[in-house]
Amino acid sequence: MTTAITSESIINIQADAVVIGISGDALSGAAAELNDATAGGLQSLIDSKKAKTCAGKVTSWLQPQGIQAPVVLIVGLGDNPTAGDCYKAGGAAAKSLGNSQLETVAFYFPELDHALLESAVAGSVVGSTGQDLHKKKPSLFRPQQILWATDNSDAVANGSKIGSGVNPTRELVNQPPNYIYPESFAEQTAQLAELENVTVEIWDKARLESENCGSLLGVAQGSDFEPRLVIIRYRGNDSENPAMAIVGKGVTYDSGGLSLKPSEGQKTMKCDMAGAATVVGTIKAVAELGAPCHIVGLVGLVENMVSGNSYRLGDILTSRNGKTIEVLNTDAEGRLVLADVLDVTLGLNPDHIVDLATLTGACCVALGLDIAGLFTNDQSWCDQIVNSAAEVGEEVWQLPMTHHFSDQLKSKIADLRNIGAGRWGGAITAAKFLEEFVGDASWTHIDIAGPAYADSAKSYIDGGASGVLVRTLVNMARGM
Numbered sequence: 001m002t003t004a005i006t007s008e009s010i011i012n013i014q015a016d017a018v019v020i021g022i023s024g025d026a027l028s029g030a031a032a033e034l035n036d037a038t039a040g041g042l043q044s045l046i047d048s049k050k051a052k053t054c055a056g057k058v059t060s061w062l063q064p065q066g067i068q069a070p071v072v073l074i075v076g077l078g079d080n081p082t083a084g085d086c087y088k089a090g091g092a093a094a095k096s097l098g099n100s101q102l103e104t105v106a107f108y109f110p111e112l113d114h115a116l117l118e119s120a121v122a123g124s125v126v127g128s129t130g131q132d133l134h135k136k137k138p139s140l141f142r143p144q145q146i147l148w149a150t151d152n153s154d155a156v157a158n159g160s161k162i163g164s165g166v167n168p169t170r171e172l173v174n175q176p177p178n179y180i181y182p183e184s185f186a187e188q189t190a191q192l193a194e195l196e197n198v199t200v201e202i203w204d205k206a207r208l209e210s211e212n213c214g215s216l217l218g219v220a221q222g223s224d225f226e227p228r229l230v231i232i233r234y235r236g237n238d239s240e241n242p243a244m245a246i247v248g249k250g251v252t253y254d255s256g257g258l259s260l261k262p263s264e265g266q267k268t269m270k271c272d273m274a275g276a277a278t279v280v281g282t283i284k285a286v287a288e289l290g291a292p293c294h295i296v297g298l299v300g301l302v303e304n305m306v307s308g309n310s311y312r313l314g315d316i317l318t319s320r321n322g323k324t325i326e327v328l329n330t331d332a333e334g335r336l337v338l339a340d341v342l343d344v345t346l347g348l349n350p351d352h353i354v355d356l357a358t359l360t361g362a363c364c365v366a367l368g369l370d371i372a373g374l375f376t377n378d379q380s381w382c383d384q385i386v387n388s389a390a391e392v393g394e395e396v397w398q399l400p401m402t403h404h405f406s407d408q409l410k411s412k413i414a415d416l417r418n419i420g421a422g423r424w425g426g427a428i429t430a431a432k433f434l435e436e437f438v439g440d441a442s443w444t445h446i447d448i449a450g451p452a453y454a455d456s457a458k459s460y461i462d463g464g465a466s467g468v469l470v471r472t473l474v475n476m477a478r479g480m
């Protein structure tokens with residue numbers, strides 16, 4: 001699929017479908033032209049509430065008289081559209097168009113500022129892409145060409161690159177666990193090195209052993225797949241230290257280990273590497289945008305399985321930074337992986353660290369399935385993430401890091417235990433555990449267990465992986 005701009009009018013364009021974006025305001029620009037050409041048809045659809053202006057609402061209008069295109073999709077942008085509204089509108093229209101096989105579709109949105117147009121374009125790239133990776137006949141057809149009626153070709157090109165960062169994140173997550181395991185994930189990540197200013201370093205099992213990553217290796221030992229740790233550097237400027245390190249949990253399949261999950265809980269556990277996939281998609285987009293920043297991504301890749309060699313409840317693992325950990329639940333494995341990856345990260349001296357992990361069901365209990373939880377030891381760093389998320393229209397909410405939660409992580413036999421004392425506040429005890437491995441570094445942890453993966457589709461995106469927070473992190477990197 002390609003994305004380009006067009007200067008052709010909505011009346012005369014030869015396309016398989018046109019999309020007209022409408023907000024609560026009076027019709028103007030292409031919407032007014034369309035309304036005139038159709039003898040007031042658009043306005044009467046709005047007045048009769050057959051077409052709605054709220055963000056992401058799509059109405060099909062077949063065979064309208066007076067224009068060349070055989071189909072018009074009317075999509076709402078909401079009153080005073082935000083970046084989130086534009087992302088949803090672009091996505092909902094593109095997803096709706098995907099019901100049939102079209103060659104060229106053209107988007108006519110009202111005049112939008114640069115950032116909003118980028119979001120709309122990114123939404124269209126994401127919305128047109130489904131999770132049907134292994135179906136002979138796709139359930140969502142991608143048009144061959146998406147045209148945008150604007151002269152802002154930069155915004156269209158950038159929005160397309162951002163969408164092309166969200167999509168590989170989604171694809172990595174959506175691929176089944178017999179396709180994506182630590183080695184194959186690392187191989188795919190290695191392809192990023194083809195991009196300008198990107199280098200990729202892969203640590204295999206022997207290297208992880210020589211680096212004393214005993215916590216990560218403990219989780220990995222029950223799987224026939226060997227673990228990997230991948231370091232992806234993007235140097236878009238000459239600064240010595242990375243401005244930001246993005247760290248991702250990459251448990252390519254989480255059976256729970258000996259603390260085995262029931263079948264229901266295992267069904268979607270291919271998504272337990274969504275944090276790592278977010279790192280990959282973010283760096284891809286940042287590199288393609290050529291942002292003048294220096295950032296680094298680190299992913300810890302393991303599979304958490306049951307075998308005669310699985311790590312056990314009661315085992316003591318020695319992490320890379322020397323702290324010993326009593327394992328009291330093998331399904332609290334993500335934090336064990338991240339403990340060592342965070343320690344490796346400290347050695348790269350980043351100005352700030354952000355980690356992403358599908359870490360706890362407790363975070364879903366607290367915030368639901370659409371909001372990511374934030375935890376930090378540096379309020380101003382966390383605020384930057386919150387502001388960036390708001391700018392692109394992604395939902396995050398900060399949870400407290402009150403000191404007493406650390407008391408629950410005390411062990412009688414080791415420095416730490418890997419679970420809290422009970423079920424309450426489990427997202428916070430998990431974050432407190434991670435905090436033990438970041439030293440004095442400026443750090444924010446993002447629990448994406450809720451929004452990373454959806455069982456069913458939304459109006460603007462297919463079900464499965466969402467690629468959540470790629471846009472937030474790309475936005476941050478561009479500002480560094």
Ligand SMILES: [Zn+2]
Pocket residue numbers: 254256330331332333334
């Ligand atoms: Zn787990």
